[in-house]
């Protein structure tokens with residue numbers, strides 16, 4: 001019987017397995033030791049950025065022709081997953097570099113790609129993604145930020161909210177209204193630079209989790225940029241933003257997978273050590289059943305996520321459904337598994353002396369960002385598999 005080659009693509013290759021080994025070692029040696037302090041002090045994980053840049057793992061998705069590693073979607077997932085296994089805050093570095101730059105890769109001119117991908121690939125600049133606003137979250141097309149043409153320039157005014165790595169990134173993909181009469185078809189995408197006059201940032205948000213990842217508002221006050229900084233044609237910005245999310249929701253699934261795996265791995269070790277009633281609690285069937293359920297859910301989430309990554313790489317027509325499904329399912333699994341890990345550690349799990357409470361707090365955001373899991377259900381329902 002002929003082999004199903006499509007199915008083969010869902011399976012990591014030897015190179016993917018090798019990459020996982022390399023990233024796991026790096027994450028354990030260079031990122032994990034700082035994860036608790038990064039959370040406690042709510043500070044940017046500079047050690048993680050340095051380690052990722054030194055090993056060329058900070059933006060692996062950048063195509064080779066623009067100076068990048070040219071990693072495929074599954075390789076990018078593996079990098080994010082392995083970093084999130086030890087520190088979700090740090091995993092936002094490769095994840096948001098992809099989110100911010102993908103609009104340029106998908107829809108930008110050759111000039112934009114050449115100009116902005118090189119510094120990103122070298123680690124000289126990071127990229128953020130500015131879609132949401134104070135009054136436009138789930139209803140992204142309801143944005144108010146305006147871009148008005150003035151000769152060879154566009155002038156941008158507005159406020160973008162919940163912007164990851166705002167202030168740290170050099171480059172920002174900004175979606176703005178160019179024709180208020182046309183709703184989603186009147187939105188265009190632009191590259192804005194941190195150094196552009198009129199760009200400034202709000203105070204860092206005080207968050208439940210991913211405390212090491214800066215989340216700030218981006219203010220655009222008469223920001224005048226050359227017309228060739230528009231990404232794609234006028235009026236295509238919303239479609240580009242949505243296409244981007246089709247690919248990058250899989251990176252949120254990767255974060256979710258990673259944090260769930262990290263919590264399971266920690267809990268597995270703990271239950272061997274912890275003795276009650278004269279034996280390790282791992283000997284109790286109730287505990288074994290919990291671990292089995294956690295591992296089962298993670299495996300199901302991993303299969304869905306890797307399959308979605310394969311679809312992203314191939315550009316399959318049903319990517320929109322699969323990306324939303326992977327993000328939604330894996331993030332729910334992350335919340336369940338990290339909560340169960342806290343339960344397995346009992347009172348100790350509830351304290352900051354153990355990493356699982358951080359993991360549980362960090363997991364929560366994966367059910368919210370890049371579209372709440374309720375929005376994912378809207379997306380799935382509108383794109384049900386044929």
Ligand SMILES: CCCCCCCC(=O)SCCNC(=O)CCNC(=O)[C@H](O)C(C)(C)COP(=O)(O)OP(=O)(O)OC[C@H]1O[C@@H](n2cnc3c(N)ncnc32)[C@H](O)[C@@H]1OP(=O)(O)O
Nearest residue numbers: 092095131138140141164184239242243320369370371375
């Ligand atoms: C680790 C990373 C952390 C990053 C930090 C967090 C960053 C973020 O959270 S990013 C922001 C997250 N925001 C979101 O995910 C937004 C959630 N909302 C949405 O996805 C959409 O608004 C949604 C699904 C509710 C649909 O909105 P709605 O206004 O009904 O638009 P809709 O009518 O479906 O589409 C409008 C047009 O866009 C285009 N479009 C929509 N979806 C797609 C798509 N997947 N691909 C291509 N084009 C699309 C279509 O052209 C469509 O027009 P047409 O009628 O011609 O088909």
